[in-house]
Amino acid sequence: MTDSSTAQSTVIMRGVDNATLASSVRELMEFCHWHEIVAPGSTVVVKPNLCTAVPDKTAMSNTDPRIARAVCEVLLTRAAKVYVAESDGLRQTAWEAFDASGYRPLEELGVTLLDLSEAEQYELEMPSAKGKVKLPRILQTCDAFITLPVLKTHALTYFTGSIKNQWGCVPQYDRILLHRYLNPMLAELHGIFKPQLSIMDAIIAMEGRGPANGKPRRLDLLLASRDSVALDATAMRLVGLDPQRCEHLLLTSKLGLGNWRAETIEVDGQWKRYATQFEPAILDKAIATMDHMTRYRWFVKYMLEQNFVFYPVRAVVQMLRKVGVVEGG
Secondary structure (H helix, E strand, O other), X not given: OOOXXXXXXXXXXXXXXXXXXXXXXXXXXXXXOXXXXXXXXXXXXXXXXXXXXXXXXXXXXXXXXXXXXXXXXXXXXXXXXXXXEEOOOOOOOHHHHHHHHOOHHHHHHOOEEEEOOOOOEEEEEEHHHOEEEEEEOHHHHOOEEEEEOEEEEEOOOEEEOOOHHHHHHOOOOXXXXXXXXXXXXHHXXXXXXXXXXXXXXXXXXXXXXXXXXXXXXXXXXXEEEOOHHHHHHHHHHHOOOOHHHOHHHHHHHHOOOOOOOHHHEEEEOOHHHHOOOOOOOOOOHHHHHHHHHOOOHHHHHHHHOOHHHHHHHHHHHHHHHHOOOOOOO
16 A cells, blocks of 8 residues: 655654643644644644543553643633543443542633534445444534544554544444444544644553453553544554554555555654554454444344453453463463
């Protein structure tokens, strides 16, 4: 696959600590010329990655609320309305994820937390999904869309970052039913939503069995770009992963939506200081089988949605991994 975009892309990366986080976010946004995409009086939607409401997993799975707060504080100096949005998932509502992740205090700034599964929707014919898909109206009408992903490995998509974060913009809680179309849908969704700025949380990243059950890796780092494809490709290279193994990244670039090749990306930051090697996620037989079965509504409804079924089965699979019956222990 080849890029159809030819302009050079730029990715900025900065180390952070608690004292410098807000100023670092501002520096990243200024570097990316955020004011060019946020006009005075505009409406902005910010999409963090809030994929779990399990308290002991939020720090390594979800976007740090301090990043969202710092982004919103900058935006509110220019925008009239800022929404922080997430959709319901199979195991939690967006409100449960907001609460578990410490996002409620954002309302004190005048930010509106929004459950995209409850918001107005419209239907769009998506060739990648071979049919119509409901999408949030606000992402069609807002003036700017900013995505705040977490740097993580992913058992199904190899990597999850800026592009994959838009999966959470599909408002149906059981969007797992669409997993058979996941990679091409991610590319098409990126072209529909067109996030103008991506700021990636790599303070606590994740390796191994991502996006929620992997191992936390503290990098104390933020990355940002106006080109989500370039940002994801750069983040992968930084942690020793191969962008060519990430199908949705290549598909998105093939649509002319960004650069993935290293020679088309300029990186501003201390590469040698933060470069490392992550353990990739393993698509073992258990995950592959479950993913295949997600195309069947009865399996999702009566197996995955039912805690009294899902958690005991998961415990057995984890035990089998530990003893080597299922690979990936």
